[in-house]
Amino acid sequence: MPAASSFMMATSMSMTSRLITALRKGWARVRGRPSRPGREMRGDVHIVPRDSIAANALAAVVAIMTFLAAVTSGGVAIVIGSANEWQSEVSREMTIQVRPTPGRDIEAEISKAQALARAAAGVVEVRAYSREESDRLLEPWLGSGLTLDDLPVPRMIAVRVARGAVVDTAALRQSLAQGVAGASLDDHRSGINRMRGMARAAIAGGLGVFGLVLAATVLSVTFATRGAMASNRPIVEVLHFVGAKEAYIASQFQRHFLGLGLRGGALGGIAAMLCLMLAGRVSGLLTGPSGDAEAAAALGRFSIGLMGYAVVAAEVALIAGITALTSRQVVVHTLRNIE
């Protein structure tokens, strides 16, 4: 059996090689050129060698730096998204506080305050906290099990504003002061301003880190390209000596290094996108469907969105462009040195 199987394998291999030869000849006929004996022994016919050690090392550097830059830009996109989310979420909340006033029915005052809030343009939801809920709000400070009936505990009304709407808080504040005894409106302005400051700082910090990583990427890719080009100096010289024009030599290298940059950049960029997608999935699994809304409100959504992916693609193109342009610069510099 082993003899038969090795015979079958040999037959199958010889058939495969015959098929390849026939296809090659057919292709040669289609292209109208003769099949040249020994032609298959030719190696790399590209003027700039495709798979040199320096080229592969450069592709690896480009891939790693693109990955880091893409992950950083993705992180910054998430921070910016979260900061904007925090701002919009907090700015959509207002609170009306109604303090008990002697001789006034607090429940009636609450109803009046609710009616005034609902009447304000841009308000989508008004919910008054019950007596029990208001008491529970004090539990963290006073402890549980106390009877608070004798204490003048203020009552809270949560007011939710429509997304993007602007409520005339001055008018609402005035109507509450005139129409409801002991009522005051808190639009969290000081909190929102602090939050806005924090968000701006986070965005500026993120953009700063992104800028540094991008600068490091550009510099390291530039130097790696120069290193890879050093081994190609003899090729530049020979092309120059056989009468090639500067544009011809530069285009040979530029094309080759653009390909290298795109290969490395695409590898790094795709790896970064997969990591960001995976991180989004993992965060989704950890927070779970019930905690999703709260987590999204607190941390923002763990997604870089279409804009984030566009930025990663732009980074890949930028880095590939840098490798191509650097190779061109080195060619021009080498030719100037020769002359």
Add this chain to the structure above:
Amino acid sequence: MIQFENVGLRYGLGPEILRDLSFHIAPRSFQFLSGPSGAGKSSLLRLLFLTLKPTRGLITLFDHDTASLSADSLAVLRRRIGVVFQDFRLLDHLTTFDNVALPLRVLGREEDSYYEEVTELLNWVGLGEHTWSLPPVLSGGEKQRAAIARAVIARPQLLLADEPTGNVDPQLAQRLLRLFIELNKSGTSVVIATHDIALMDQYDARRLVLHDGYIHVYD
């Protein structure tokens, strides 16, 4: 074809290594360029090959004043000159065929248009069996012949050879000299830089001798 008038050359702020060179190279001529080591033979070849600019004087090449030509025009002019380097300068990742075909490829020609030309020339220089070999597997003499083939494939009007017999045995040196003589007979002007007296004694040709930066011409 080539005219040097009071040409001088110095590197940076160093002393002038070539002084007041005035000579001409006629079409279809054959000459040896000799002189002791360090006399400036390679520098003179580089001036002839337009990869160096003189610090003074005038070089006229194919009726063009080289000082007034742009880089692209110099490249076009360089296509009319073939050079054989002492260290061959073959590209190791290309086959002998592709190395020899490089000047034609640079001209934008398709492989089909020069395939016969290149294989014929390789057969003529005795490298037919090594058409698809890579330079690292060639011997010194074979590399030298491949370099010569690359220098003449585009039918240059002038062939410059820098110590072409420096790395080969006397027998092969004689064969290479015969090759250069054949090329000269076919219409190419030849300048061979060498300090091999025995080689020069084998062929009665014009001699350009460099000494102390000056050139002495023996017709």
